[in-house]
Amino acid sequence: MLCYTCGWRKTPTASETIASDVSVEASVNGDTRYIEIQLAVKCGHCGRFTAIRAIDFLYPPDKEQERIEEWDEHIRAEGVIVLHRYHQEPALFRPCPSGAPGYRIQEAWDDAERAFATRDLATPAGMAYRRVIDVAIRAMTNDQKSKKPLGVRVHDLLAAGAISKELADLIDQAKAFGDEAAHGMPLRDKDAAIARDLCEAFLRQAFTIPHLTSQIKIAIAEREAQESEPEIPF
Numbered sequence: 001m002l003c004y005t006c007g008w009r010k011t012p013t014a015s016e017t018i019a020s021d022v023s024v025e026a027s028v029n030g031d032t033r034y035i036e037i038q039l040a041v042k043c044g045h046c047g048r049f050t051a052i053r054a055i056d057f058l059y060p061p062d063k064e065q066e067r068i069e070e071w072d073e074h075i076r077a078e079g080v081i082v083l084h085r086y087h088q089e090p091a092l093f094r095p096c097p098s099g100a101p102g103y104r105i106q107e108a109w110d111d112a113e114r115a116f117a118t119r120d121l122a123t124p125a126g127m128a129y130r131r132v133i134d135v136a137i138r139a140m141t142n143d144q145k146s147k148k149p150l151g152v153r154v155h156d157l158l159a160a161g162a163i164s165k166e167l168a169d170l171i172d173q174a175k176a177f178g179d180e181a182a183h184g185m186p187l188r189d190k191d192a193a194i195a196r197d198l199c200e201a202f203l204r205q206a207f208t209i210p211h212l213t214s215q216i217k218i219a220i221a222e223r224e225a226q227e228s229e230p231e232i233p234f
């Protein structure tokens with residue numbers, strides 16, 4: 001019996017496992033081995049299927065086979081499985097926009113998405129998206145411990161020419177929802193959805209676009225440095 005949140009309706013549910021696979025996998029560079037658990041489950045509410053992939057690191061390397069057998073047995077016996085971190089399809093959360101540096105922004109984004117996905121926590125979700133912006137601005141200024149209010153730090157970045165007026169306005173709009181929520185105003189679902197879209201747009205402008213631009217510059221430099229190759233017609 002797997003307890004999870006259905007990605008179709010975003011509601012907590014439980015399901016018997018329809019199919020499963022438990023195997024040992026290795027990271028790309030071969031440094032880390034882990035047990036991968038893949039499950040196909042059918043939602044108790046809406047009846048639709050979800051594929052879930054989870055990772056289990058909690059075993060000594062010499063006990064891999066035993067651990068696989070334990071998992072197989074547990075799944076077969078319909079034991080209760082509560083997964084802490086997992087990937088599922090259809091996805092429950094939007095992924096953090098690419099290019100954001102460090103794990104803190106990613107973690108803050110995942111927290112906000114978790115609150116948003118419950119469809120029941122619009123006000124905490126609005127605050128959580130504001131926190132994503134706070135963490136991102138700390139990363140941009142390389143100052144994790146600043147006591148300055150977020151608005152002042154954004155203004156400093158703008159004054160120093162580190163961000164555009166357009167980006168500063170985007171931050172202001174996104175942060176306004178979190179400010180309201182933090183000062184006692186309840187948010188509606190649609191407010192949280194707008195805060196989420198604005199926060200995502202900010203992360204894309206602040207990190208994803210510069211990241212893609214630097215990647216393409218590197219790719220161009222590498223191409224320029226290449227010896228001329230036989231022409232490929234596409």
Ligand SMILES: [Zn+2]
Pocket residue numbers: 006007008009013043044045046047048
């Ligand atoms: Zn469902």
